[in-house]
Amino acid sequence: MNYYCFYYTFILQNYLNNFINNFINFLVGNYSENEFKIFRLQYGLYRQKSSYMLRLSIPYGILNFDQFFLISYISYIYDKKYFHFTTRTNIQFNWIKLFYIFEIFKKTFLFFINSIQSSGNCVRNITSNINKFLNPTPWGEIIRQWFTFNSEFLFLPRKFKISILSCKKDYIIFKCHDLGIYIKKNFFNNLIINFLIGGGLGRTPVIGFYILKNIHWNKILNYFDKIVRIYNIYGFRNNIYKSRLKILIKSLPHFNYLSFIYKEFNYSNKHIYFFNEKNINYFFCLKKNNLKNYFLKKKIIYNNFFLCWLKNNIFNNFLFIPIKNNNTPSGDVNYLQIKIIYYFLNKTFYIFIFNRQNLLLDCSYLNIYLIYLKLKKYFLNIYNSFLITDSICCPGQDYCVLANAKSIYLLNIIKYMFLDFNTIFKLGKISLNISGCINSCGHHHVSNLGFLGVNKSGENYYQIYLGGNYNNFCSLKFSKAFLPSVSNFKIFYFF
Numbered sequence: 001m002n003y004y005c006f007y008y009t010f011i012l013q014n015y016l017n018n019f020i021n022n023f024i025n026f027l028v029g030n031y032s033e034n035e036f037k038i039f040r041l042q043y044g045l046y047r048q049k050s051s052y053m054l055r056l057s058i059p060y061g062i063l064n065f066d067q068f069f070l071i072s073y074i075s076y077i078y079d080k081k082y083f084h085f086t087t088r089t090n091i092q093f094n095w096i097k098l099f100y101i102f103e104i105f106k107k108t109f110l111f112f113i114n115s116i117q118s119s120g121n122c123v124r125n126i127t128s129n130i131n132k133f134l135n136p137t138p139w140g141e142i143i144r145q146w147f148t149f150n151s152e153f154l155f156l157p158r159k160f161k162i163s164i165l166s167c168k169k170d171y172i173i174f175k176c177h178d179l180g181i182y183i184k185k186n187f188f189n190n191l192i193i194n195f196l197i198g199g200g201l202g203r204t205p206v207i208g209f210y211i212l213k214n215i216h217w218n219k220i221l222n223y224f225d226k227i228v229r230i231y232n233i234y235g236f237r238n239n240i241y242k243s244r245l246k247i248l249i250k251s252l253p254h255f256n257y258l259s260f261i262y263k264e265f266n267y268s269n270k271h272i273y274f275f276n277e278k279n280i281n282y283f284f285c286l287k288k289n290n291l292k293n294y295f296l297k298k299k300i301i302y303n304n305f306f307l308c309w310l311k312n313n314i315f316n317n318f319l320f321i322p323i324k325n326n327n328t329p330s331g332d333v334n335y336l337q338i339k340i341i342y343y344f345l346n347k348t349f350y351i352f353i354f355n356r357q358n359l360l361l362d363c364s365y366l367n368i369y370l371i372y373l374k375l376k377k378y379f380l381n382i383y384n385s386f387l388i389t390d391s392i393c394c395p396g397q398d399y400c401v402l403a404n405a406k407s408i409y410l411l412n413i414i415k416y417m418f419l420d421f422n423t424i425f426k427l428g429k430i431s432l433n434i435s436g437c438i439n440s441c442g443h444h445h446v447s448n449l450g451f452l453g454v455n456k457s458g459e460n461y462y463q464i465y466l467g468g469n470y471n472n473f474c475s476l477k478f479s480k481a482f483l484p485s486v487s488n489f490k491i492f493y494f495f
């Protein structure tokens with residue numbers, strides 16, 4: 001991307017050198033497995049059931065096509081020819097050999113993809129929505145530059161996640177992040193920002209609340225700095241389950257938190273971070289949209305199937321690419337799918353990873369009807385967006401060491417129960433989310449129908465959650481546990 005300058009290349013080179021030194025020490029035997037663990041987690045390297053897993057961070061979910069193709073290439077050479085989109089818009093390789101990590105880093109760093117702060121107790125990632133009219137990506141990039149290698153916040157009490165929203169339709173579960181900013185325009189057409197803190201999913205699902213409202217956009221980093229600093233000072237470090245910001249907020253009422261923030265402004269320099277409109281414009285990489293596609297209008301009149309597809313798959317002028325097949329787990333993309341997408345869509349500049357483990361493309365420069373024909377030819381489930389087959393699923397017991405039950409297995413059972421398009425369309429838009437354990441990577445709390453894996457004397461059981469709603473962040477509602485957990489054999493009775 002154009003804003004990665006010389007200094008960033010220099011930082012990445014240093015990062016790589018540091019990795020080599022420590023990795024050689026581990027191979028030679030100077031470090032034990034436990035000592036190496038502390039180090040490798042800072043590089044997004046996890047140890048899973050049968051192999052190592054590498055998580056590459058994709059800030060605010062944007063990739064260009066060269067980066068996308070590189071990731072596919074890495075999955076082809078070093079993995080099992082597929083990779084995985086996570087619900088936090090990152091990318092994971094589940095079958096990486098430790099010996100090849102250096103080669104992978106070397107190749108990804110050339111394209112400015114990295115695994116910096118993709119795991120560990122630090123500011124981890126930014127999730128943002130997509131909106132052409134109020135583009136949140138420049139803010140995402142500014143925040144990314146603020147938290148990457150910010151030495152003060154590299155050892156927080158626990159992981160910290162940030163969300164950015166700039167429209168009312170909420171696909172990113174805005175209120176379920178530690179810190180969220182809502183960008184909007186006020187009555188005088190000025191940009192203002194509302195700050196929300198204390199949200200989260202996992203063991204204790206909490207909806208965050210607004211702590212500061214109507215802040216001018218050029219003060220955003222000063223407030224970020226103070227909010228995270230207060231958490232760093234007062235957050236609990238003695239208990240891993242109580243160290244998130246949402247727990248701190250419960251014991252420290254929000255007006256106290258606010259007073260600490262204002263006190264912090266008195267102690268430290270009032271305005272450390274300055275930026276102006278020129279800085280912001282520098283990051284506006286997306287060009288303006290023109291949706292005057294006459295060819296498209298003509299086809300809408302004559303092709304009813306195309307019209308139906310448009311209605312389902314284009315929102316906010318972004319095209320939804322169906323990558324979930326009936327025979328693959330949600331979020332897994334193989335190299336053949338990437339190859340097809342690359343060949344017929346390489347005119348677009350950017351690709352967005354959607355937190356429902358899907359892809360979105362900016363369709364300003366695309367011939368939409370041609371894409372429709374090609375998708376129809378190569379992808380089976382092109383009418384899949386937001387239907388029951390477009391489900392979210394975490395890796396579960398197949399890969400993850402923390403899992404209680406298998407989630408891909410359950411997803412496959414459900415998918416094969418809904419092979420008939422008539423039934424799927426009759427059900428309409430429904431979100432089905434599955435998590436393999438209480439960590440809730442599959443976001444089962446914010447679904448219309450959710451499953452949580454439970455282990456009961458070695459058997460796979462599932463707790464059923466019903467009634468959540470998250471399409472509009474104003475009316476966000478968690479789903480509730482429904483009946484005692486049931487074994488995988490009894491799941492059939494519920495459909």
Ligand code: SF4
Nearest residue numbers: 394400403436437441
């Ligand atoms: S929800 Fe649990 S099982 Fe699923 S990926 Fe997260 S930690 Fe692993």
